[in-house]
Amino acid sequence: MAVARSRSKLVLDIGSYVVLIFLAFICIAPIVWTFLTSIKLEEDIVTRNMIYIPTRITFEHYVNLWNQSGYPVLVVNSLITTSVTVLICMLTGTIAAYSFSRFHFRGRTQLMLAYLIVRMFPAVLMIVPLFIVMRQVGLLDSSIGLAIAYTSFLLPLFVWMLKGFFDAAPKELESAARIDGTTRLGAMFRIVIPIARNGLLATAVFVGIAAWNEYLFALMLTTSQGSRTWPVGLQLMVGEFQLPWGMLAAGGIISILPVIVLFAFVQRAMVAGITAGAVKG
């Protein structure tokens, strides 16, 4: 009996490794292949016999993309939009998450549910009115306008995720500070937010990645080089100039590099936050 059980455990362990290694391969293979394509010579990309490991390496696709296509402008625009989005979320969302986490008041449950449900509204239904309104107030085709539009789906997410981190922060220190005469304001900024700073960082990074990656709102709400973000710009290059695969691959790698680096750094806290918010919600 015991032998059978330990044997079945061994089989499951081996099975787990096989499954996980296979899935990890599937997950990173497209990224690796895109990277390999981006450092191949153009004539090595389209060949009669597929070249798997490039024998000749070049960085000309990166150089060309950076110098010829206006890609730096797109990246700068994206950086501005992403920063403004994160800033708005942090300024308005942090205090909201704190309120939900620390106070019990009339309407709390309903309000929290409302912050959850607004995420279900179809983007397309909001995009058209946002387009009309942004045009009226002169924010169409501006980084600020786009960032404000992004808060429509990222602010509720930010509040929910951060609330989970605040919930996990111990309440004793705060109570001690309150007894010593600190105001609620002081307790929030000097005690609770510093304790939950890793959670705040993870939440901000998650929202930042989502804003950096966003495509649909940017496509509708930006119309010129002045505010166009990289996903829209890259997609337009594919359509307009029949962008060669090497450059397209280089653009993809440049654009996901910050995402991969940030993900690697705060992956653990971010994962904890996403699941805490979602499971409780």
Added chain:
Amino acid sequence: MTSNPQSIMASSRPLSTWDRINPARYIGELSETRFWMYLLLLPSALLIMGVVIYPTLYGFQLSFREMRLNRPDLGTDWVLLKHYQRMLSDQIFWISLRNTAVWVTAAVTIEFSVGLIAALALNRNLPGTKVLAVFILLPFFLPNVVAGHMWALMLDPRLGVINDLLVKVGLLGGYKAWFADPSTAMAAAIIVEAWHSFPFFTLLLLAGLKGIPTDLYKAADIDGAGSISQLRLITLPMLKTVIAAAVILRVIGLVNSPDLLLILTSGGPGRSTQVLSLYAFQTAYKDFNFGYAGALSVIMFILLMMFAWVYVRLSKVNQD
């Protein structure tokens, strides 16, 4: 003990000029009122009203009006249910509806199955699997645009590595244009979508698995229950709430966002990958027919709400 009398003395001391104009002191005092929690919510609530609630209501009323940016001569009059009536006889709408059902069902089924398998394997906490977990979760954080192009590159009819591998192992006679063939375009797009989003299920299910008390499995071991029956009788029932939450969130995402299909196929070839959200977006973005786009989105929203309601009822989450 000594700090208390001191702070009382400090607060009874006459206010200096700086104290009087110091904004931090004002807000500090405000924080002691009973409206404080509402004040904290005010900025985000106002913002959400402005960028979510108002546009959504605006969108609802647009669906009853004529609004075409490229045809200002038509005006913006109320047309009551004209757009909804047009939908009934609109072939593309019905095709999109059917494609949406296929797209969502197939993608969620694959993503859930693969996500569950990955979560179960990761939950065994075997040495070395933490690194694998990072790789497995990564696709979920990558942008749609890049995910789309990476797969378009690998499935390309001239230089696609997947074509090459399939030909080499003999599964395929020659390179295939996956996205140009109406019979394979949807399937190929679903594979890309599943690759991109199955980690979402892994994430949530893994969190759910960690919440199951290990005693249950020990008891089942003593009773002689095998792995399969433990999965069926303990794991899945205990995960019911998490599964329901994950499925609903993912269905919402799949129905609402046309991004990936817009990048991969734009709904083609023919109408074989046209889904409702994509049709609504193109109606707004290409035809500038904002009224009809609004009506399509409203129907999509209503169908989504109905699905969520029925699903929650059927999975009996509330009864726990």
